[in-house]
Amino acid sequence: MTRRFGQFRWASWLVVACSLLVLLSAAFAGKFAPITRFASDRTLAPRDFAIYKEDVNRIAGATFLVASIVGRDQVYDDPTVRTIGGVIYQETASPDGKLAGKKISLNYNPKLPDGSRLEIRIDDQTYKSELYDWALIPISNFANSPSTALLSLLGKAESDDERDFQRGQRRNGAKTFWVRIHPDLKDTLVGFNALLTDAMLLLGDPSSTRQYPEGLTPKVPGWNTSELDKTVSLAASQTFSSLLIQASWNSYIFNDLNAEYVFSTAGDRFVIKGKPPTYHFFSLPFGERARPEPELNDQFQRTANALGADGGGLRGLSPAVYDTSYKTSQWAAFFRYVKSKQPAAWSAYLASLDRATNVLAIETPVAWVRK
Numbered sequence: 001m002t003r004r005f006g007q008f009r010w011a012s013w014l015v016v017a018c019s020l021l022v023l024l025s026a027a028f029a030g031k032f033a034p035i036t037r038f039a040s041d042r043t044l045a046p047r048d049f050a051i052y053k054e055d056v057n058r059i060a061g062a063t064f065l066v067a068s069i070v071g072r073d074q075v076y077d078d079p080t081v082r083t084i085g086g087v088i089y090q091e092t093a094s095p096d097g098k099l100a101g102k103k104i105s106l107n108y109n110p111k112l113p114d115g116s117r118l119e120i121r122i123d124d125q126t127y128k129s130e131l132y133d134w135a136l137i138p139i140s141n142f143a144n145s146p147s148t149a150l151l152s153l154l155g156k157a158e159s160d161d162e163r164d165f166q167r168g169q170r171r172n173g174a175k176t177f178w179v180r181i182h183p184d185l186k187d188t189l190v191g192f193n194a195l196l197t198d199a200m201l202l203l204g205d206p207s208s209t210r211q212y213p214e215g216l217t218p219k220v221p222g223w224n225t226s227e228l229d230k231t232v233s234l235a236a237s238q239t240f241s242s243l244l245i246q247a248s249w250n251s252y253i254f255n256d257l258n259a260e261y262v263f264s265t266a267g268d269r270f271v272i273k274g275k276p277p278t279y280h281f282f283s284l285p286f287g288e289r290a291r292p293e294p295e296l297n298d299q300f301q302r303t304a305n306a307l308g309a310d311g312g313g314l315r316g317l318s319p320a321v322y323d324t325s326y327k328t329s330q331w332a333a334f335f336r337y338v339k340s341k342q343p344a345a346w347s348a349y350l351a352s353l354d355r356a357t358n359v360l361a362i363e364t365p366v367a368w369v370r371k
Contacts, residue, residue: 029137029140029141029144029350029353029354029356030133030137030140030141030353030354030356030357030359031354031356031357031358031359032137032187032188032358032359032360032361033358033359033360033361034361035187035361035362035363036218036360036361036362036363037052037362037363038050038192038216038217038218038362038363039216039217040212040215040216041214041215041216041217042215043215044211044212044214044215045208045209045210045211045212045215046208046371047207047208047209047370047371048199048208048209048212048368048369048370048371049174049368049369049370049371050365050368051165051176051365051366051367051368051369052363052365052366053366055165055366055367056159056161056162056165056366056367057159057161057162058158058159058161058162058366061179061181061186061187061364061365061366062155062158062178062179062180062181062366063180063181063182063183063186064149064152064180064181064182064183065145065146065147065182065183066084066147066149067146067147068090068146068147068148069084069088069090069148069149070090070148071090071257072257072258074090075088075090075253075255075257075280076280076282076290076292077290078289078290080253081251081253081282081284081290082154082251082284082290083152083154084149084152084154084253085152085153085154085198085251085252085253086149086150086151086152086153086154086180086194086198086253086254087149087150087151087152087194087197087198087253087254087255087325088148088149088150088253088254088255088256089148089150089255089256089277089328089329089332089333090148090255090256090257091256091257091259091260091261091274091329091332091333091336092261092333092336092337092340093261093262093263093272093274093330093333093334093336093337094261094262094263094337095262095263095264095337096262096263096264098264099122099263099264099265102122102123103122103123103342103345104120104121104122104338104341104342104345105120105121105342105345105348105349106118106119106120106121106338106345106346106348106349106352107119107121107348107349107352108136108349108352108353108355108356110355110356110357114132114133114221115130115131115132115221115222116128116129116130117133117136117356118131118136120270122265125268126268127265127268127269127270128268128269128270129270131327131331132221132222133356133359133360134188134189134190134220134222134223134359134360134362135189135190135222135324135327135328135331136331136356137188137353137356137359138184138185138188138189138190138191139190139327139328139331139332139335140335140349140350140353141184141185142182142184142185142190142328142332143331143332143335143336143339144184144335144339144346144350145182145184147182149182150181150182150185150190150191150194150328151179151180151181151182151185151191151194151195151197151198152179152180152181152198153177153178153179153180153195153198153199153202153368154177154178154180155177155178155179155180155367156178157176157178158178162178162367165367169369172371173371174369174370174371175202175203175369175370176367176368176369177199177202177367177368177369177370178366178367179195179364179365179366179367179368181194181195181364185364186364187361187362187363187364188360188361188362188364189220189223189324189360189362190324190328191362191364192362192364192365193223193320193321193324193325193328194325194328195364195365195368196209196212196213196318196321197254197321197322197325198254199368199370200317200318200321201240201244201252201279202370203370204241204244204245204247205237205241205244205245206236206237206240206241206317207237207238207241208370209318210228210233210236210237210317210318210321211228211233211318212318213228213318213320213321214227214228214320220360223320223324224320226319226320228318228319228320229316229319232316233316233317233318235307235316236307236313236314236316236317237317239303239307239313240300240303240304240313240317243299243300243303244300247281247293247296247299248283248293248296249281249282249283249293249296250282250283250284251281251282251283251284251290252279252280252281252282253279253280253282254277254278254279254280254325255277255278255280256274256275256276256277256329256333257280258275259274259275259276259277259329259330259333260274260275261273261274261329261330261333261334262274263334263337272330272331272333272334274330274333276314276322276325276326276329277325277326277329278300278301278304278314279297279300280292280297281293281296281297281300
């Protein structure tokens with residue numbers, strides 16, 4: 001995500017990179033409920049505003065697919081940083097030693113309680129998982145696609161109405177960030193959560209966005225039903241803000257580079273472990289290629305670790321947002337492994353997802369305004 005939106009004019013060849021973005025609709029596995037729009041308590045996050053279609057007379061939200069972005073060179077590439085940014089999950093998990101080479105099959109069992117319907121069978125034993133349908137179905141669809149970018153806030157106004165809206169917000173001291181989202185995540189809570197993940201550090205200040213999930217209704221099991229620890233969240237916000245406001249950077253990407261996910265079993269539980277995804281910061285010098293900021297990246301990670309091991313520092317900002325971000329990255333990485341190594345089992349699993357019904361659908365905003 002870009003820190004100072006609109007500050008840089010991009011060379012024409014960067015526009016060509018945008019031609020990789022393909023607007024299309026996706027065929028979803030699973031049957032979704034009618035789309036719900038969150039109602040928000042703006043007193044908790046007074047600087048953040050979700051903008052919906054009727055606010056700017058847009059016919060449809062923007063979706064995008066880009067060629068698969070995998071590895072440091074591609075994630076850190078100039079067109080990726082300048083035209084996508086956002087949230088990218090590109091890792092593929094590996095089995096631990098005792099599971100290497102074993103047959104894995106997956107099944108969606110609608111007779112089980114929500115949150116435990118994914119059955120993972122390894123050889124002759126079935127293992128339990130903890131993933132609600134609102135996460136399981138979109139993550140499976142996302143992992144099945146060739147694209148690794150979830151969401152970008154580097155879209156552009158698409159009409160005169162939208163440009164007028166953006167100018168009006170600018171006159172009021174606010175910045176407008178136009179949403180582009182992977183089609184398999186559009187109108188899902190996983191997609192909405194990716195938006196909050198990207199928006200969290202806008203302008204280097206998470207003080208408002210960190211509280212956004214707590215002020216939303218309906219409350220969603222497995223997401224925002226637990227009360228935010230305000231003391232921990234405030235301390236994390238102040239610590240990260242102090243670091244970022246003093247540092248030199250223009251943009252960031254939230255991604256799972258070098259997560260090194262390994263899946264294993266513990267008793268009857270299925271376990272995925274690895275380094276949690278985090279923010280990577282970049283400078284955007286005019287007329288030059290995007291430049292990583294390794295010193296800031298290291299300092300940010302040290303700060304996060306000091307606030308809590310294994311991503312606990314970021315999680316302290318907003319457990320709803322970052323628990324879901326971590327799970328999305330972990331499970332997508334595992335699903336990619338199954339898809340790659342056991343394609344027949346993967347196809348059978350996708351077919352079983354057609355038994356999912358009434359899956360929660362949360363409307364994706366078309367833009368995000370930060371005051």
